[in-house]
Amino acid sequence: MKLLLPVILATLLAGCQRDDCTDGVFVLSGSDWGDTPAATTAALPGKLLPGQVPPGLQRASDGHYPGTKAYCSVIAARSDYSDALKGGRLQPGQPWHVYRLDAGWPQDVYPYREADWRLKAPARPIKKEESHGSGN
Numbered sequence: 001m002k003l004l005l006p007v008i009l010a011t012l013l014a015g016c017q018r019d020d021c022t023d024g025v026f027v028l029s030g031s032d033w034g035d036t037p038a039a040t041t042a043a044l045p046g047k048l049l050p051g052q053v054p055p056g057l058q059r060a061s062d063g064h065y066p067g068t069k070a071y072c073s074v075i076a077a078r079s080d081y082s083d084a085l086k087g088g089r090l091q092p093g094q095p096w097h098v099y100r101l102d103a104g105w106p107q108d109v110y111p112y113r114e115a116d117w118r119l120k121a122p123a124r125p126i127k128k129e130e131s132h133g134s135g136n
Contacts, residue, residue, distance in 0.1 A: 025070050025103040025123065026077040030090045032097060035128045043122035044068040044101065047110070058088075067118030070109045074098050074129045081132075095133050099125035 033041040050063030057065045069089070071077035077098045084090040103109070103123035112118040 023073055023105070025072070025101045025105050025108060025119070026074055026129065027068055027070060027099050027101060027125065028077050028080060028084050028090060029097050029099055029125070030094055032095065032131070033099065033125050033128070036126070037099070037128070038102065038124050038126045041125050043124045044119060046119040046121035046123070066112045067110075067120065068123075070101070070103070070117045070119050072105045072117070078130065095131065097128055097132070098130040100127040100129055102126045 027044060045057065045065060045068055047067040048057070048065040050059070053059055053063070053065045060066055069080075069084075071080065081090065081096070084096075085092055090096050101108075101119075101123040102125075103119065108120055108123060109117045110120050
């Protein structure tokens with residue numbers, strides 16, 4: 001089973017490269033924006049040039065911000081939990097959530113790296129799809 005888990009995870013994440021990812025755009029978040037956050041939550045940033053990146057965003061080596069990490073399904077977002085912990089996007093033992101954005105797949109995302117899709121432009125979270133209370 002332990003040998004199959006990386007294969008299953010890679011398959012799910014690679015699935016976001018297909019043209020059939022039309023169910024929306026999703027993000028992982030350690031912030032709880034409520035069940036319908038569109039009216040109260042600022043848009044998540046898309047790709048920014050070096051001079052446009054505000055403090056607090058993790059810059060790429062050339063100084064630009066590649067955009068918020070995006071997923072084509074709730075399952076793909078949930079499957080990236082471990083990498084989100086390693087990358088500091090989520091904190092161990094803290095609640096985390098999967099949100100649907102007011103964006104479409106593939107027109108509002110771009111491939112930053114293999115199996116790593118990012119928002120092209122700002123997008124607002126519009127619906128909480130899942131919550132995980134203990135960070136497990």
